Amino acid sequence: MGTDILVVGTGEYVTGFVHGAAANSDKSAGVIALVLFDLRSRGKVHQISLCGRDGKRFAGIRRHFNEKIASRYKGIDVSANTFPDAHDYNPQAYKTAIEKMKPGSGVIVVTPDDTHFEIAMTAIRQGMHVLVVKPLVKTLEEHQKLIEAGKQKNVLVAIEMHKRFDPMYSDARDRARSYGDFSYMSSYMSQPRSQLNTFGKWAGQGSDISYYLNSHHIDLLEWMIGARARPIQVTALAATGVAKTEFGIETEDTITLTVQWENIESGNLGIAIHTASWIAPKSDVHSQQRFFYMGHNGELQIDQAHRGYTTATVSGGYASINPLFMKYEPCDGKFAGQGAYGYQSIERFTDAVASINQRKAEPKDFDNTLATAARTLQTTAILEAGCLSLNSGSLPVEINYSAGQSLRPEIIILTAQDLNKAVALT
Ligand SMILES: NC(=O)c1ccc[n+]([C@@H]2O[C@H](COP(=O)([O-])OP(=O)(O)OC[C@H]3O[C@@H](n4cnc5c(N)ncnc54)[C@H](O)[C@@H]3O)[C@@H](O)[C@H]2O)c1
Structure with missing residues (x-):
């Protein structure tokens, strides 16, 4: 029998239903609920529960599921238990669920970034295996607490980093290992500015575009580099204007993090520059996403948005398409996206939970195959250090380790010298 799954959060990534209508994005049928419904039809998932804050939204969500999923794909049941009740508004409903x-x-947390910690911790304390969408949490301290709680309860705590299952990204990770010391990476990722309507309730308050998008390529770099190097310092810069003037949202339009890395054995230094923006114009893709990597003995680059596959339709115009992430196009009337990396990312979690529950594996056995909390501390340290740097006039923030060659960041700090500069600036 399959695993029971509760999803907390019912927004764009889960349902594709935003502000009472299908999201105006590449995910109008959602991702997580659709994948779980298909996994249930394959016997890998048993009961599915969905928890939001506002029970009144579920009538619309059910209509949306019928229109976008049940009537499009033969043999998919879109029923789910829902929390809170139909007429209730309760941001704490996840506790009852x-x-x-x-x-x-399994509990999958898909709520705004600043709510991940409380919800994931509640689930871990109740003995659930947890998958949290990126970014896991906003601070190193919260991340360390989740690792500790997961160890105490012997449950899996992982992040849904679907790019790790992209065949090109995972090949790049394996190839980069033979390219010697890490020298340089630059990554760019964007969303069209229309997403600021979707994320208006939390953008700039609960999180920013660096946590939201830079998290992808920072995780990729940490995964590529493994034990060979570690980040030691972060400086952040922001561009502003469009979010405020066009959308009335006090947030950065674009954020760049510059990260100093240190190769462990040689002591050689490397640089990573990660830029994320949510003011992109409408273009041939929903999201631009690409990176360049250079080691001492080789380089790599991937334009993940442009796979050499384009289309043009009378209604939609010209577009570059990427069915490798989510393949929504049915095949002979059935859902056929099981091989896509957005799907694989959820399936691997449900498989891991099943094998732990059948006592065939331990949570730590997945440290090499999933983005587990235990192996992703550097990503959170970089994101938090970037946020601190931005809030401190772009001063550098150090990532400190307790031991000479440790890979586990302990704390991030503005150095005393920097604090003096900060005081002098004010
Ligand atoms: N949209 C994407 O493509 C995408 C992809 C990967 C990861 N994510 C991550 O998913 C998370 C949510 O993003 P989204 O795009 O779905 O945003 P969204 O704003 O569309 O949805 C957020 C949802 O969380 C719900 N929520 C807020 N507080 C809650 C609570 N206390 N209990 C239950 N539900 C609560 C809101 O009602 C809303 O339905 C973010 O952390 C984001 O980084 C999004």
């Missing part, structure tokens, strides 16, 4: 799950079930 988690209490109703059997220990050992």
Whole structure:
């Protein structure tokens, strides 16, 4: 029998239903709920529960599921238990929803970034295996607490980093290992500015575009580099104007993090520059996403948005398409996206939970195959250091380790010298 799964959050990434209508994005049928419905039809998932804050939204979500999923793909059942009740508004409903799950079930957290910690911690304490969409949490301290709680309860705590299952990104990770010391990476990722309507409730307050998008390529770099190097300092810069003037949102339009890395054995230094923006114009893709990597003995680059596959239709015009992430196009009336990396990312979690529950594996066995909390501390340290740098007039922030060659960041700090400069500037 499959695993019971509770999803907390019912927004764009789960349902594709935003502000009472299908999202105006590349995910109008959503990702997580659709994948879970298909996994249930394959016997890998048993009960599916969805928890939001506003029970009144579920009538619209059910209509949306019927239109975008049930009527499009033969044999997919879109039923789910829902929390809170139909007429209730309750931001704490996730607590009741988690209490109703059997220990050992899976909880997938897909709410705004600043709510991940509380919800994930509640689920872990109740003995659930947890998958949190990126970014796991906003601070190193919260990340360390989740690792500790996961160890105490012996449950899996992982991040949904779907790019790790992209065949090109995972090949790049393996190839880069033979390119010697890490020297340089630059990554760019963007969303069209229309997404600021979707994310208006939390953009700039609960999180920013660096946490939202830079998290992808920072995780990729940490995964590529493994134990060979570690980040030691971060400086951030922002561009502003469009979010404020066009959308009335006090947030950065674009954020660049510059990260100093240190190769462990040689002591050689490397640089990573990660830029994320949510003011992109409408173009041939929903999201631009690309990176360049250079080691001492080789380089790599991938334009993930342009796979050499384009289309043009009378209604939609010209577009570059990427069915490798989510393949929504049915095949002979059935959902056929099981091989896509957005799907694989959820399936691997449900498979891991099943094998832990069948006592065939331990949570730590997945440290090499999933983005587990235990192996992603550097990503959170970089994101938090970037945020601190931005809030401190772009001063550098150090990532400190307790031991000479440790890979586990302990704390991030503005150095005393920098603090003096900050005081002098004010
Ligand atoms: N949209 C994407 O393509 C995408 C992809 C990967 C990861 N993510 C991540 O998913 C998370 C959510 O993003 P989204 O795009 O779905 O945003 P969204 O704004 O569309 O949805 C957020 C949802 O969370 C719900 N929510 C907020 N507080 C809650 C609570 N206390 N209990 C239950 N539900 C609550 C809101 O009601 C809303 O439905 C973010 O962390 C984001 O980084 C999004």
